Amino acid sequence: MSDTARSTFDIRFDENNQEFAIIGSMRPQRVEELSGCARMLETSLAMVRGTFYVNVKRLVRLNNIAFHMLANLLVKACEERPDLRVLVITSSVVGWSTRKFRALQRAHASIAVEEYDNEFYPGQAFLEEGGFIPILRTQTKMTWRHEKDILPRHGLREGLTVADICCGIGDFAALVHKEFKPARLVALDHSRSSLDYARKVAADFGLQGIEYIYGDASEMLIEDDQFDFVTCRHSLQIFDRPELILAELFRICKPGGRVYVTNEKISHCLGEPRGDSIQWTYNELSKLFAHFSMDLEFGPKSRRAMIDAGFGDIRAETFMVTNTDGDPQDFTDTVNAWKVLFAQDMSARRGDSKAFMERFARGFDDHIFAALHPKGYAGWPIWVVSGRKPQ
Incomplete structure (x- = not known):
């Protein structure tokens, strides 16, 4: 998906793993540019039970417009569904992402952030x-x-x-x-x-x-x-x-x-x-x-x-x-x-x-x-x- 020259990203939903992945650069100038992403996120959330994984390990750029869109939808879903837990997976390779998304933990108790790190490289x-x-x-x-x-x-x-x-x-x-x-x-x-x-x-x-x-x-x-x-x-x-x-x-x-x-x-x-x-x-x-x-x-x-x-x-x-x-x-x-x-x-x-x-x-x-x-x-x-x- 490419909305503007400044915002080039892909979104994917893996129903089997209940994982919503965002890859690339998400830097829209207006929130309307993210309407397709918002619809897919809402549809994906409606399909899952238990834990919903948001994979941003390969999201290299994210501006405040995009972050607030994602945050609002995730918090809204958790408020409406007490059974839902959201786990955002970040990467230490993209240093800002963990700091940015940890704000969501403070916004709602059902949202957590985990940093994908060298625990996945046991040796x-x-x-x-x-x-x-x-x-x-x-x-x-x-x-x-x-x-x-x-x-x-x-x-x-x-x-x-x-x-x-x-x-x-x-x-x-x-x-x-x-x-x-x-x-x-x-x-x-x-x-x-x-x-x-x-x-x-x-x-x-x-x-x-x-x-x-x-x-x-x-x-x-x-x-x-x-x-x-x-x-x-x-x-x-x-x-x-x-x-x-x-x-x-x-x-x-x-x-x-x-x-x-x-x-x-x-x-x-x-x-x-x-x-x-x-x-x-x-x-x-x-x-x-x-x-x-x-x-x-x-x-x-x-x-x-x-x-x-x-x-x-x-x-x-x-x-x-x-x-x-x-x-x-x-x-x-x-x-x-x-x-x-x-x-x-x-x-x-x-x-x-x-x-x-x-x-x-x-x-x-x-x-x-x-x-x-x-x-x-x-x-x-x-x-x-x-x-x-x-x-």
């Missing part, structure tokens, strides 16, 4: 704590030895418009910028500390031209059909509803463009000698992440998820990061960081016993032993899947 808090951020750079260094040859098979070449979604500390985006020289490169993440580190990485590489954006991967403030190639690495597995991210990756990709994702099946980490201990620990690691609503077994599921999201021409392959890829110390540094984060911090937060945590940690130590053993072998498998958005 993010763990990965931002302590000293784990630097080890992510080592991980990317190890995977890049493989991915720089894999990416062209999945359609990446020089001169494309590229988005790296859930970019984390930005090292992958920096490497893509250097190797493939994209015409445009946007890197988005929901962690301010990671983006701060990402800007430091770009400075260390002496790179300019990467657009860093603070944003929510499941509700991006990016227009449709923007990028030739969209990447999202090791992220679907730590998001409790990966289909939401995939839908957004599909949306921002140009028709004919490709989306590239990587994920793990952590229980397939391996090593010899001491293979049994290593296998036990990584099986338990999968269960630990499941406890926190994450799926480190997502790798092989990626192909089906891409098909379900509407992609075609699916390409899938795997590679194994090993202790024989460059310096084995990089591998052991990574596993040791995993041990600290998973076998200590996360395991303790789950409430595991001291005996369990000791055995859990021992498997990581045995993985390190295998990596450093002169005759040993240690591996960490990655699944790569890409799909084309239909023309």
